[in-house]
Amino acid sequence: MENKKRKELQVSAIQNGTVIDHIPAGSVFQAIRILNLERSTEQILFGTNLESKKYGTKGIIKVSNRYFEAEELNKIALVAPRATIIVIKDFQVIEKKRVEVPEKISKFVKCVNPNCITNNESIITKFTVLDKDVINLQCKYCEKITAKDNMVFI
Amino acid sequence: MMKSKSLISIYDYSKEEQLQILDIAEHFEANPVQTILNDYVVATLFFEPSTRTRLSFESAANRLGARVIGFTDSASSSVKKGESLKDTILTVSNYSDLIVMRHPQDGSARYASEVSPVPIINAGDGANQHPTQTLLDLYSIKKTQGTLENLQIAFVGDLKYGRTVHSLTMALCNYKATFHLISPTELKLPSYVKQHIKDNKLEYHQYTELTEAIPKIDILYMTRIQRERFSDPIEYERVKNAYILRNEMLMNARDNMKVLHPLPRVNEIAEDVDANDKAYYFKQAENGVYVRQALLSSILGVK
Ligand SMILES: [Zn+2]
Numbered sequence: 366m367e368n369k370k371r372k373e374l375q376v377s378a379i380q381n382g383t384v385i386d387h388i389p390a391g392s393v394f395q396a397i398r399i400l401n402l403e404r405s406t407e408q409i410l411f412g413t414n415l416e417s418k419k420y421g422t423k424g425i426i427k428v429s430n431r432y433f434e435a436e437e438l439n440k441i442a443l444v445a446p447r448a449t450i451i452v453i454k455d456f457q458v459i460e461k462k463r464v465e466v467p468e469k470i471s472k473f474v475k476c477v478n479p480n481c482i483t484n485n486e487s488i489i490t491k492f493t494v495l496d497k498d499v500i501n502l503q504c505k506y507c508e509k510i511t512a513k514d515n516m517v518f519i
Numbered sequence: 520m521m522k523s524k525s526l527i528s529i530y531d532y533s534k535e536e537q538l539q540i541l542d543i544a545e546h547f548e549a550n551p552v553q554t555i556l557n558d559y560v561v562a563t564l565f566f567e568p569s570t571r572t573r574l575s576f577e578s579a580a581n582r583l584g585a586r587v588i589g590f591t592d593s594a595s596s597s598v599k600k601g602e603s604l605k606d607t608i609l610t611v612s613n614y615s616d617l618i619v620m621r622h623p624q625d626g627s628a629r630y631a632s633e634v635s636p637v638p639i640i641n642a643g644d645g646a647n648q649h650p651t652q653t654l655l656d657l658y659s660i661k662k663t664q665g666t667l668e669n670l671q672i673a674f675v676g677d678l679k680y681g682r683t684v685h686s687l688t689m690a691l692c693n694y695k696a697t698f699h700l701i702s703p704t705e706l707k708l709p710s711y712v713k714q715h716i717k718d719n720k721l722e723y724h725q726y727t728e729l730t731e732a733i734p735k736i737d738i739l740y741m742t743r744i745q746r747e748r749f750s751d752p753i754e755y756e757r758v759k760n761a762y763i764l765r766n767e768m769l770m771n772a773r774d775n776m777k778v779l780h781p782l783p784r785v786n787e788i789a790e791d792v793d794a795n796d797k798a799y800y801f802k803q804a805e806n807g808v809y810v811r812q813a814l815l816s817s818i819l820g821v822k
Contacts, residue, residue, distance in 0.1 A: 476626075478625055478626075480623075480624055480625050480645050480646065481624065481625050481626050482604070482622075482624045482625065482627045482629075482630050482644075483626065483630075485624050486603055486604055486605070486630070487603075488630055504626060505626075505629060506625070506626025506627075506629045506630055507624075507626035507644075507645070507647050508528065508626070508647055508648070509625065510711075
């Protein structure tokens with residue numbers, strides 16, 4: 366009980382909304398950007414470098430009064446493949462699920478190829494996810510592969 | 520089947536569609552002047568110059584009776600004034616029924632095909648794709664060997680940066696080719712292309728010597744080694760001279776073997792090869808016109 370209380374204090378509970386847990390500590394800010402939360406007017410709590418039994422350290426994001434489409438949440442699988450999504454209503458956990466790497470990615474990743482048309486004209490990037498484990502993105506335009514380590518978020 | 524469909528990447532066409540284009544090209548070779556596109560305007564937009572490719576397309580369009588409009592490099596067009604690719608394509612599509620484009624940036628043609636109401640034929644987008652070259656190479660191979668299946672194909676020269684080699688290799692994987700890859704160590708075929716060969720359960724053999732593979736092959740595809748690929752000019756001179764094909768090297772070649780080259784050549788094929796009946800590169804360039812006639816007419820829906 367004591368332990369549980371202390372854990373809650375790390376990032377306090379929300380009444381209604383979505384909790385995204387088990388984000389790698391280094392990816393919290395990327396996840397915030399991918400979900401376009403920077404411009405949200407809702408209350409957002411986040412923490413990083415928190416203790417995690419499974420992974421050593423982790424990050425967490427809690428967004429009040431927001432319920433995301435699966436499609437939207439799956440985008441963060443690129444930076445947080447083991448993230449858990451927890452849907453909260455009236456302080457109760459309604460649903461708990463894992464993210465899944467999507468088949469197609471659009472808008473928020475930059476193509477690694479400097480000579481790609483998307484880096485030279487104002488064009489929305491589009492990728493096909495070739496390998497869901499390694500996460501290789503193939504650009505729809507220049508056909509080059511953007512690997513996970515080279516990913517830059519727009 | 521190809522009607523109104525843009526041709527951006529060789530992977531846009533299935534094997535059946537590729538073969539269908541080659542069949543139509545054969546009809547044009549037998550009868551090149553057919554004024555079936557009298558009512559059409561073809562635009563050739565060359566955002567970077569490529570005289571050979573442009574002339575080949577324009578020759579194809581002219582032989583079909585189409586009118587040709589366009590520009591030969593972006594310096595003489597509104598692009599120089601900072602017009603976006605989208606605006607250029609949308610404007611020109613008002614004036615034409617089909618756009619042939621060459622552009623220095625990778626992916627430009629795919630993007631153009633998304634915004635354009637008329638079909639686009641990619642005549643080269645940066646280092647990415649040049650599908651009409653691949654189709655004319657397939658046509659030349661089929662024409663000289665009677666088939667595309669189970670051939671022994673050698674590529675010589677710059678296999679690392681040569682887009683022509685990459686696309687043709689990938690395409691020939693549909694036809695169960697065996698590959699002989701002859702290049703300096705620093706210009707070997709990229710691993711993703713080799714992986715594609717392996718994924719298709721096909722074989723490749725790598726060589727650094729040009730002569731070794733010659734007796735075993737049906738097609739000898741020569742490419743240019745470009746100076747700008749080397750940081751050390753002495754290394755470039757050494758490598759360049761190690762991959763020159765001379766007539767006497769063809770002595771032990773198979774009777775059916777043909778020498779191909781995408782042209783222009785610099786010195787990688789000695790002039791004494793030209794008189795050998797194995798030299799096929801000028802005929803290969805001619806074949807480009809028939810293949811482009813086939814593409815223009817099928818995409819415009821009149822063949
Ligand atoms: Zn790209």
